[in-house]
Amino acid sequence: xxxxxxxxxxxxxxxxxxxxxxxxxxxxxxxxxxxxxxxxxxxxxxxxxxxxxxxxxxxxxxxxxxxxxxxxxxxxxxxxxxxxxxxxxxxxxxxxxxxxxxxxxxxxxxxxxxxxxxxxxxxxxxxxxxxxxxxxxxxxxxxxxxxxxxxxxxxxxxxxxxxxxxxxxxxxxxxxxxxxxxxxxxxxxxxxxxxxxxxxxxxxxxxxxxxxxxxxxxxxxxxxxxxxxxxxxxxxxxxxxxxxxxxxxxxxxxxxxxxxxxxxxxxxxxxxxxxxxxxxxxxxxxxxxxxxxxxxxxxxxxxxxxxxxxxxxxx
Numbered sequence: 603x604x605x606x607x608x609x610x611x612x613x614x615x616x617x618x619x620x621x622x623x624x625x626x627x628x629x630x631x632x633x634x635x636x637x638x639x640x641x642x643x644x645x646x647x648x649x650x651x652x653x654x655x656x657x658x659x660x661x662x663x664x665x666x667x668x669x670x671x672x673x674x675x676x677x678x679x680x681x682x683x684x685x686x687x688x689x690x691x692x693x694x695x696x697x698x699x700x701x702x703x704x705x706x707x708x709x710x711x712x713x714x715x716x717x718x719x720x721x722x723x724x725x726x727x728x729x730x731x732x733x734x735x736x737x738x739x740x741x742x743x744x745x746x747x748x749x750x751x752x753x754x755x756x757x758x759x760x761x762x763x764x765x766x767x768x769x770x771x772x773x774x775x776x777x778x779x780x781x782x783x784x785x786x787x788x789x790x791x792x793x794x795x796x797x798x799x800x801x802x803x804x805x806x807x808x809x810x811x812x813x814x815x816x817x818x819x820x821x822x823x824x825x826x827x828x829x830x831x832x833x834x835x836x837x838x839x840x841x842x843x844x845x846x847x848x849x850x851x852x853x854x855x856x857x858x859x860x861x862x863x864x865x866x867x868x869x870x871x872x873x874x875x876x877x878x879x880x881x882x883x884x885x886x887x888x889x890x891x892x893x894x895x896x897x898x899x900x901x902x903x904x905x906x907x908x909x910x911x912x913x914x915x916x917x
Contacts, residue, residue, distance in 0.1 A: 610904070614897045621893040622675070622886070626668040629882050636660070636684045636880040658684055671886060680890075681883040683876075690887045693872060698891065700770070701868035704787055704861070705853045711792025712799055712849065717842065719796070720803025725830060727808065735800055742797025747856050751790045751863040758786065768865040787864040791856055795849045802845045806838040813837075847903030851896040 637654035655661045659670075674681055680690040723735035759767035766783050773780040810816060811834055819829045858870040865871075869888055876884030 607901070607905075610901050614894075614901065617897055618890070618893055622672060622890050623668070625886050625889045626671065627664065629885055630664055632877070632880060632882075632885075636882070640685060671883065675890065680887040683884055684881050685879050690884055694869065694887065694891065697867060697869045697872050700866065701854070701857060701861070701870060704784065704791070704857060704866060704868060705850065707784060707788035708791035708795060708853055708857075709846065709850055711788060712795035713846065715793065716796035716799025717803050720800045720842075721807055721830065721835060723800065723804040724807035724811065725826075732804075735804070739797040739800040742794050743801075745794070747790060747794055748859050748863065750794060751787070751860060754786050754790055755863075768863070770865065770867050783864075783866075787857075787860045787866050790860050790864075791853055794856070795853060798845055798849060799842065803838070803842050806841050807834055810834045810838040843903060843906055847899055847906075850899050854892050854895060 636658070637651045637660070640654055641650055652661075659667065671681055678691065680694065682689055683693075719735040719738070723732040726732050755767045758764045765785050766779075767786070769783055771779045771783055807830075811830075816829060816834055820826075854870075857868065858874065860866070861868045861870040862874060869891060873885060873888040875881070876888065
């Protein structure tokens with residue numbers, strides 16, 4: 603296991619380096635110039651633009667800029683914003699926990715909703731519960747997040763005033779208000795993510811229910827609930843865990859729209875601001891954080907396999 607983890611970490615470091623290098627190159631092709639954003643269209647003469655570019659180091663060759671940036675990353679320095687001059691690491695320390703909180707709440711909702719509904723759909727195959735659960739899954743896969751989010755705002759905020767429509771309140775200031783403002787974006791991500799988990803759980807449990815050891819458990823007189831949850835579900839969880847791991851990575855991408863819709867000040871809104879203002883260091887730093895998170899989530903998913911199924915061994 604230790605050798606496997608070391609090998610995967612080395613592979614992760616190589617992947618992170620490749621991602622960082624590609625982002626540093628392709629970001630130079632984004633239209634626009636941060637010097638114009640800083641000066642404004644009215645004040646942006648050629649002389650002033652060149653002076654700003656020289657001051658920010660944007661006139662240096664790409665490989666020099668990349669070497670300086672990556673060297674700083676290795677020491678924990680992600681650079682400063684070109685527009686505000688603030689250290690990017692300082693901003694990310696505030697925003698990363700917010701995005702992880704949103705993603706964690708969404709995953710929790712998707713698991714709580716997805717796995718039970720998938721098991722029920724498999725247990726009552728081709729009956730009303732199966733049809734309802736499958737229909738819900740198909741609806742969740744078909745409707746995009748930018749439709750579900752505004753609909754939830756319309757139903758739960760505008761029409762009924764049950765939950766606030768958007769915004770952020772720190773947990774330490776008002777825990778109840780914080781959770782209220784977390785609810786809508788978390789449900790938007792979680793309900794849509796649960797659709798995939800429902801379908802995978804259903805198909806996986808149906809496959810396991812046909813195995814010999816399940817039939818043997820039933821022949822020994824075990825109750826259907828014990829057979830389903832003790833014998834079938836645990837063995838059916840391997841592909842489900844794979845999907846959950848992939849969903850956790852996908853939620854990082856989906857949260858871009860959700861954080862924007864609900865004005866949740868996480869990493870994704872920081873990325874959008876950086877792109878809009880042509881703030882290259884912010885874009886590079888955020889994409890690097892997302893890549894590292896996605897790679898580590900994949901490693902964690904692989905390690906959970908061995909915990910769920912002792913038959914899996916890593917050489």
